[in-house]
Amino acid sequence: MIFFWAETPDGWGIPGIHGPWAEDELDGYVQSGVYLIRGQGENMLIDTGNWTLPEYDNGMGDFLVDLLDKEKNDLKYILITHFHYDHTGNAKMLKDRYGSLVVCHPADKPIIEDPMIITRPENITRFGVTPEEVVADFNLKEGESLGLSDPGIIETYWNFPVEVDVEVEDGDELEFGGLKVEIVHLPGHCPGHIGVWNPHTGTLYAGDLLHYPTPLGPSPIGDAKAHWNSIQRCLEIKPQLLLEGHGLSAYSPDSSKRRLLHMQRQQDDTRNRILFVLRRERKPMTTEELVPEVMPVKSDLDYAVSTGIGERRCYAECCIHTHMLWMIEQGKVERVREGGLIKFAAVA
Numbered sequence: 440m441i442f443f444w445a446e447t448p449d450g451w452g453i454p455g456i457h458g459p460w461a462e463d464e465l466d467g468y469v470q471s472g473v474y475l476i477r478g479q480g481e482n483m484l485i486d487t488g489n490w491t492l493p494e495y496d497n498g499m500g501d502f503l504v505d506l507l508d509k510e511k512n513d514l515k516y517i518l519i520t521h522f523h524y525d526h527t528g529n530a531k532m533l534k535d536r537y538g539s540l541v542v543c544h545p546a547d548k549p550i551i552e553d554p555m556i557i558t559r560p561e562n563i564t565r566f567g568v569t570p571e572e573v574v575a576d577f578n579l580k581e582g583e584s585l586g587l588s589d590p591g592i593i594e595t596y597w598n599f600p601v602e603v604d605v606e607v608e609d610g611d612e613l614e615f616g617g618l619k620v621e622i623v624h625l626p627g628h629c630p631g632h633i634g635v636w637n638p639h640t641g642t643l644y645a646g647d648l649l650h651y652p653t654p655l656g657p658s659p660i661g662d663a664k665a666h667w668n669s670i671q672r673c674l675e676i677k678p679q680l681l682l683e684g685h686g687l688s689a690y691s692p693d694s695s696k697r698r699l700l701h702m703q704r705q706q707d708d709t710r711n712r713i714l715f716v717l718r719r720e721r722k723p724m725t726t727e728e729l730v731p732e733v734m735p736v737k738s739d740l741d742y743a744v745s746t747g748i749g750e751r752r753c754y755a756e757c758c759i760h761t762h763m764l765w766m767i768e769q770g771k772v773e774r775v776r777e778g779g780l781i782k783f784a785a786v787a
């Protein structure tokens with residue numbers, strides 16, 4: 440795997456390329472952006488990339504150590520934008536090596552400290568719902584799951600627990616090396632998703648806010664309405680630079696605004712397509728039936744959220760479902776029971 444890095448006004452960044460194919464998920468192309476903010480005598484690292492396993496070479500642990508060892512400053516903070524494996528993979532190793540404080544949002548802390556929680560009901564019940572309620576609309580058959588539940592997969596690819604030292608909420612400030620950066624809570628991709636705003640350079644670190652398609656988890660992990668509002672929040676911040684968790688980011692106020700508006704438009708388009716198809720068909724449809732037309736990009740490329748084997752291919756379905764829940768709230772769609780299945784219909 441080839442990694443590259445570039446200087447930024449704050450320090451440096453490694454763009455995190457994310458391949459679209461299911462096979463890429465564990466085999467060479469999923470990377471996540473990792474960024475350094477350099478202060479005087481102290482630095483902050485944002486995200487830690489995925490870790491290296493013998494069977495695939497896309498872990499960036501060694502590459503990060505090479506770069507970080509050259510830094511003269513202490514690494515005071517390791518901030519994790521959200522719990523996903525490709526953003527947290529080397530956190531434990533880097534914390535041990537540099538004696539840093541690990542920072543995250545309280546909603547994602549349980550998974551960062553113990554990724555195996557994903558396989559247990561408490562990961563869902565802590566949000567005040569039951570696992571049965573979460574999967575009720577998906578018409579799962581006997582033995583099917585929504586992903587993120589195969590202990591073997593989680594154990595192998597996700598299980599890199601790291602103890603969190605600092606919990607941060609929206610508006611909190613972190614000081615290091617004479618700098619003060621602000622935490623921006625940007626839920627939607629997942630509940631504890633946070634961004635970092637550095638007012639000194641006008642740089643917003645947006646994590647996976649602009650990773651499409653999103654929200655990719657079932658509600659209440661994914662939340663289309665919260666995601667739309669999180670994008671709106673970033674538009675109001677008016678960043679000079681928008682540095683993303685995957686991809687090549689935006690390097691001017693205009694391109695940052697375009698990126699954000701484009702993502703918001705894609706979200707609106709998803710809901711519009713759902714309504715269009717439901718009205719055209721003039722009959723209730725399941726989320727599964729909506730996937731080929733609403734998420735054509737993902738219909739052939741879809742994979743289980745966990746990349747688990749034998750699980751329902753549900754990435755796109757979860758995304759559609761989170762939009763559906765928002766449209767039910769808006770009175771545009773209603774839930775219908777038909778032939779023992781949960782379906783959705785456009786409200787006339």
Ligand SMILES: [Zn+2]
Pocket residue numbers: 471523525526647650684685
């Ligand atoms: Zn990511």
